[in-house]
Amino acid sequence: MTAPAPEVTAPGAGRTAVRSRPLLLAAVAVCAACGLIYELVLLTLSASLVGGGITQTSLIVAGFVAALGVGALLVKPFLASAAVTFVAVEILLGVAGGLSAVTLYVSFSFYGTSSAVLLVATAVLGILVGAEVPLLMTLLQTGRTGIDAEGSGKLLADLNAADYAGALLGGLAWPFILLPLAGQVRGAALTGLVNLLAAAVVAGLLLRRQMGTRARRTATAALLVAAAGLAVLLVRAQDIETTARQRLYADPVVAAGRSDYQEIVLTERSGDLRLYLDGDLQFSSVDEHRYTEALVHPALARDPERVLILGGGDGLAAREVLRHPSVREVVQVELDPQVIALARTRLAALNDSAFDDPRVEVVQDDAFRWLRSPAATGFDAVIVDMPDPDTPVLGRLYSTEIYGLVSAALAPDGLVTVQAGSPYSTPTAFWRTVSTLDAAGLAATPYHVHVPSFGDWGFAVAQRGPRPPDLALSPAAPATRFLDEAVLDAAGVFPADRPRQRLAPSTLDRPLIVEDMRGGYTG
Incomplete structure (x- = not known):
């Protein structure tokens, strides 16, 4: 694979990048929040679908961290086109992360397991998140000349601070806001939309001078298509969950919901009422x-x-x-x-x-x-x-x-x-x-x-x-x-x-x- 040609940088792009650095750091925080939420989505689904023991949790965490490193290496050939690549990565990440929960849930309902899909999702999301930091580091240095070791250290400190602050926000948002209010499927989709919004802001306000006309149009079209897809998922999430859930149970589901602790399902057929907690039968x-x-x-x-x-x-x-x-x-x-x-x-x-x-x-x-x-x-x-x-x-x-x-x-x-x-x-x-x-x-x-x-x-x-x-x-x-x-x-x-x-x-x-x-x- 050959790297894309470097973007044509318009005059004044360097000065614009310097002035836009606070907004770019804010984008770093948002992207970090989304990245951590995607990992928490995987861990939550691991617990609810496949048991989520210490082995499964360790595999997801270790696999995600390892994939971060792989993503950082894979993106190196594309750093010359950091602006376009960053927007592309964020679009892919928004789509993959936004669809992760529904994909795992549906695969579990059809095949009785989602372990393989869970591992693939861990690798894909980890690679995309890992590609973000080198790209952002490159974008933050755009327009800076004569940067010394101390300047590089300060820049890295700013990047890490924004990254960790965003991770904190994501870590709090998932258990206290998204999961209880929106659920797993909608929560992941909403996070994907936030990811796409961050990409749109970065592309439209911060990097427009570093992207050619064709690149901007392509990015805009891709963002709109991806956002429309996630919006459809948000609207149809209840129907998808209901259909997928019913496939898990032999009898008609008469009540279902998710508490802070577990999924609760009641089924009934011919007077036989059954209670399931996280898919396990409690009584008939x-x-x-x-x-x-x-x-x-x-x-x-x-x-x-x-x-x-x-x-x-x-x-x-x-x-x-x-x-x-x-x-x-x-x-x-x-x-x-x-x-x-x-x-x-x-x-x-x-x-x-x-x-x-x-x-x-x-x-x-x-x-x-x-x-x-x-x-x-x-x-x-x-x-x-x-x-x-x-x-x-x-x-x-x-x-x-x-x-x-x-x-x-x-x-x-x-x-x-x-x-x-x-x-x-x-x-x-x-x-x-x-x-x-x-x-x-x-x-x-x-x-x-x-x-x-x-x-x-x-x-x-x-x-x-x-x-x-x-x-x-x-x-x-x-x-x-x-x-x-x-x-x-x-x-x-x-x-x-x-x-x-x-x-x-x-x-x-x-x-x-x-x-x-x-x-x-x-x-």
């Missing part, structure tokens, strides 16, 4: 009673008065707890207010309006944080109903540290139950949970039942001290649809092909359970 109304009864009633075997529920924002565990005649107080700790709102509305018929019961105190807080508060003490039973630990954020909710806090919240004779995943599909993760409870001083008794929507599903009931509790139901327990003494006795038996494993505990420092979940089925 057809068989949720099996899961809920198995999780809740072993914890109530000693007729508790005060019960703590961690997670379980759908209200199903609270419904079952409130049916027990001894219960006088329930504290429900759930992080996501949108899940709580869903429990009070669309799920109210299923959970018997549990959160409106005067015995229930709903606390919107992180379980880890709340357990360290003075209120977290003296509970006769604790029920831990957390999503599967397939990300580091969720992995900390299955750690020795949190189970130690749960132990401290228990009354001396209290019981705790934990949903522990499938002893059949993810046996290592299941037994890791049991071992982690033991390591936290909560002697655990594992058990499992069949839930058609999930398959063979496991739990653990535990108490303080060296001796694990027996699997039992209270004589005062209410009538249940599924769980009785015979079923519970059988639940404590594990087949020979799924024997108990003694494993190292999962901790905050070493969240082993996250990798266990990613390992999936082991035969």
Whole structure:
């Protein structure tokens, strides 16, 4: 490939460039903000589409940084035509970045994965962002003669300061403005439009004397076409998301939204209402009673008065707890207010309006944080109903540290139950949970039942001290649809092909359970 011929610089271009330097530095800040937002878009999509663990995050961050260097090298032959090249790079970056979220989302909905597209997007965006700094450095020096080492250092300092200031703005704008107000697809598209606007300002106000007539016309046409494309995406984003989302679910989507923490989707077909969080099934109304009864009633075997529920924002565990005649107080700790709102509305018929019961105190807080508060003490039973630990954020909710806090919240004779995943599909993760409870001083008794929507599903009931509790139901327990003494006795038996494993505990420092979940089925 041959480099384009140098632009013809009109008389006075150097003086204009010097006077325009503050505006060019402002453009540097805007471009830096957009570049960081694109990286954050990739990280956000990595978390929501492919799990987003430390490995995936490291690959994106390291790949993006490496691509910055590649972009800086690839642009060297084009520095003689810095103005035209810069505008071209910004147009490409605005389009690629603006379309990144919708491309990843649609590819995931059609093919069930976006890892390859994610890596390609990381490389492309990183290369384009990496090309910006050499181009801007060249543009900032245009018209300066006799620049010495000190002058070069000051110029580089100005460039870096503008670049880092822009990165700060982008880092704040994505989580606090764009993502909550516009969502991933629209947020990326809006950033792309800002990128195009910055390119238009630079081309029209700052670099017009360094660009020939033909170059200006071509840049204008390209900017208009790119902006029109992103504008269409902004208008049609909802339709695209709805169509792509529906492809992910077998049943019709009846409600969907994104909270600050996760994507929330409800589907329904023939009376079967299903809740998904970040694509993971939380319950099916057809068989949720099996899961809920198995999780809740072993914890109530000693007729508790005060019960703590961690997670379980759908209200199903609270419904079952409130049916027990001894219960006088329930504290429900759930992080996501949108899940709580869903429990009070669309799920109210299923959970018997549990959160409106005067015995229930709903606390919107992180379980880890709340357990360290003075209120977290003296509970006769604790029920831990957390999503599967397939990300580091969720992995900390299955750690020795949190189970130690749960132990401290228990009354001396209290019981705790934990949903522990499938002893059949993810046996290592299941037994890791049991071992982690033991390591936290909560002697655990594992058990499992069949839930058609999930398959063979496991739990653990535990108490303080060296001796694990027996699997039992209270004589005062209410009538249940599924769980009785015979079923519970059988639940404590594990087949020979799924024997108990003694494993190292999962901790905050070493969240082993996250990798266990990613390992999936082991035969």
